[in-house]
Amino acid sequence: MSPTHLEIARPDDWHLHLRDGAALGSVVADTARQFARAIVMPNLKPPVTTVAQAEDYRRRILACLPADTGFQPLMTLYLTEATTPDEIARAKAGGSVHAVKYYPAGATTNSQAGVRDLANVYPVLEAMERHGLPLLMHGEVTDPAVDIFDREHAFIERHLVPLRERYPGLRMVLEHITTQAAVEFVRAAPAHVGATITAHHLLLNRNAIFEGGIRPHHYCLPVLKRETHRLALVQAATGGDPHFFLGTDSAPHARDAKETACGCAGIYTAHAAIELYAEAFEQAGKLDRLEAFASFHGADFYGLPRNGDRIVLERKPWTVPDALPFADGTCIPLRAGQTIAWALA
Ligand code: NCD
Ligand code: ZN
Numbered sequence: 001m002s003p004t005h006l007e008i009a010r011p012d013d014w015h016l017h018l019r020d021g022a023a024l025g026s027v028v029a030d031t032a033r034q035f036a037r038a039i040v041m042p043n044l045k046p047p048v049t050t051v052a053q054a055e056d057y058r059r060r061i062l063a064c065l066p067a068d069t070g071f072q073p074l075m076t077l078y079l080t081e082a083t084t085p086d087e088i089a090r091a092k093a094g095g096s097v098h099a100v101k102y103y104p105a106g107a108t109t110n111s112q113a114g115v116r117d118l119a120n121v122y123p124v125l126e127a128m129e130r131h132g133l134p135l136l137m138h139g140e141v142t143d144p145a146v147d148i149f150d151r152e153h154a155f156i157e158r159h160l161v162p163l164r165e166r167y168p169g170l171r172m173v174l175e176h177i178t179t180q181a182a183v184e185f186v187r188a189a190p191a192h193v194g195a196t197i198t199a200h201h202l203l204l205n206r207n208a209i210f211e212g213g214i215r216p217h218h219y220c221l222p223v224l225k226r227e228t229h230r231l232a233l234v235q236a237a238t239g240g241d242p243h244f245f246l247g248t249d250s251a252p253h254a255r256d257a258k259e260t261a262c263g264c265a266g267i268y269t270a271h272a273a274i275e276l277y278a279e280a281f282e283q284a285g286k287l288d289r290l291e292a293f294a295s296f297h298g299a300d301f302y303g304l305p306r307n308g309d310r311i312v313l314e315r316k317p318w319t320v321p322d323a324l325p326f327a328d329g330t331c332i333p334l335r336a337g338q339t340i341a342w343a344l345a
Pocket of ligand 2: 015016017041249251
């Protein structure tokens with residue numbers, strides 16, 4: 001018999017885009033309702049590259065939060081070729097910055113200021129290894145000669161394997177993994193190498209981008225992959241292995257920035273994140289594994305306490321709105337106009 005209630009320790013989101021300004025005000029309550037903490041991505045315009053900027057951004061997030069929440073934003077720095085080892089030392093000393101995000105220049109939304117050649121940031125990586133500050137990786141090559149569906153696999157072979165050899169003690173998270181190759185790499189790595197997995201990569205394969213026509217709201221980076229890879233991700237997430245933890249990569253864009261000739265990458269899932277993960281785990285017959293993936297593994301990886309309070313999910317199908325307010329426009333959430341099986345009580 002399938003359960004009608006599920007109680008778990010309050011989860012955390014280890015990869016989240018909150019944006020800034022009015023957009024931040026539109027989305028942050030969705031995350032704060034479900035999660036105790038979130039690792040907040042720094043790919044703003046301009047990017048968050050210093051501890052001072054991260055602390056300012058953190059204050060702007062706190063100022064937008066509903067009064068009754070204990071939600072804590074955990075800040076990150078955006079790695080550029082101008083980042084200094086001193087900034088890493090400041091990050092470690094300050095306590096509000098929990099990781100540094102690596103974007104290959106040009107790989108995704110607001111990544112232009114990212115790294116062109118990893119060799120140009122070796123002194124920074126060395127400082128991070130020394131200070132125990134995790135490197136969060138957007139793991140895709142940008143080489144236009146590489147097929148878009150193979151860019152994660154190529155990144156592992158070309159960059160991640162050599163990086164692991166060069167900095168064996170560097171704490172790393174391969175973010176929003178999408179392939180069997182990534183699952184295998186992380187599974188075989190030591191405990192200080194982890195991976196986040198999104199709800200949409202657990203629930204959808206690449207057919208969803210083309211179902212009956214082109215579906216811009218199913219376009220994200222790394223792009224959805226074929227079914228064999230989705231199944232590998234489901235196995236990784238539901239298998240109890242502490243290398244793998246929840247990271248929504250919820251990435252809201254205005255409707256008109258998605259429904260256009262050259263649409264932005266990013267899927268908004270924060271409106272129903274834990275419910276979507278519950279569906280994916282239930283489909284796999286592994287609801288009992290949701291708590292460890294959503295509430296324990298990430299906290300353990302980051303060396304933070306597990307959350308003490310709990311949330312309850314009820315089997316109570318509900319219909320997702322067709323659109324959500326987003327700054328002065330709207331954002332189309334995942335499952336817009338369709339039902340989700342679980343609801344946060
Ligand atoms: C993210 C965004 O919109 O900021 N987009 C996405 O498709 N995931 C950037 C990212 O995480 O790659
Ligand atoms: Zn992201």
